[in-house]
Amino acid sequence: MKGAAREVIEPGEISGRERYQLLTSLVVPRPIGWISTRSRAGLSNLAPFSYFSAVSASPMLVSVSIGVRPAGPKDTLRNIREHGGFCVNVVTEDDLDVMVATSVDAPAEISEFADLGLEEANGVRVDAPYVAGCPAVLECRLRQEVDLDDVPSALVIGEVVAVHLSPDLPFLPGTRVVDPHRLRTVSRLGGDFYGLAAPLTRRARPVWKV
Template sequence: MIIDPSTLGPRQCYRLLISTVAPRPVAWVSTRGVDGSLNLAPFSFFQAVSGAPPLVVISVGQRAGASKDTLRNIEDTGEFAINLVTEELAERMNLTSGDWPPTTSEFALTGLTPASCEVVAAPRVAESPVSLEAKLAQLIPLPDSTYTLVIGQIVRWHIAEGYLAPDGLVDIARVRPIARLGRDEYVKFGEVFEMKRPKA
């Protein structure tokens, strides 16, 4: 079957895309508004885009024709944190994806603990074994789209005791992060295998 995306409605095109580009890591983004309010929301349009300097990108859409709290807070403050979502945190992550009013703190809603960051004013999720502090590097509104790319520069890593491997890298097999698929589906961390790059 060949599908022309121009024949699909926006929702149908979105659903087909997320069922194709999968699995996707989940960025659990925590922000602080200029009024001090705390926000926490998951985004699966998320990826690393540069090693030095360390840059990540998340793509943030609109909700009901307006900017989401996450994007507004990042625009206003230039700061955010990204927290990895483990299997144990999956249900609470899903709860933070709801369409809650701006006055609702997802930290209070889920019973999660906002922990202080070292550089940014945004909190991190204390229960997450790996968190990244980020400063806004660039905002890119996408043409003919309701999405905005948020490029952030990582200024601090927070890695819980026991989650850093002897080689200085995150022990991702111990973190066991979940990933997003299509529909309402997620996938648990599976088998790890290693392949060395060939040498010329």
């Protein structure tokens, strides 16, 4: 490719759909926050969000960006606002298909848990359900909703107030690092591609030599 001119794309030159395709195929792999919430009427809700990230360890903060449709907020956002909490179910290879199934734009009165026959359990620190069989769950309290002016998305910051871990997930010896060989997570790539738990490699961080 030596000498070939690079294509320079300015966001204003392409459509909104193309901006989405470009951004989400380059900011990869993205972790998937599979978020469960409860409505004011008590109905449980479950949907995946890949505009999801860790923000801080002390306090433990995560962020999720949830699109706001012209008709109003998605069920997840409405429930987080109403209840002030949510659970993040960590998506592993076993749950890939059911996670994708929960992205269906179901009517607000339908619980994805009931619709897909998923067993739910109740959060111990927040009023939100979680996927009972999920090996790792973060219970989060709504800490802040960041105002993005005219952006049709809400940036939600949650504080992790409880972490559930399956006994099948050991820590690396002497640490609280969950063994990545055992937590076989799925990530989101561009289009409808997903990354599976790939062969792992390890690199220690360098220390500056004085």
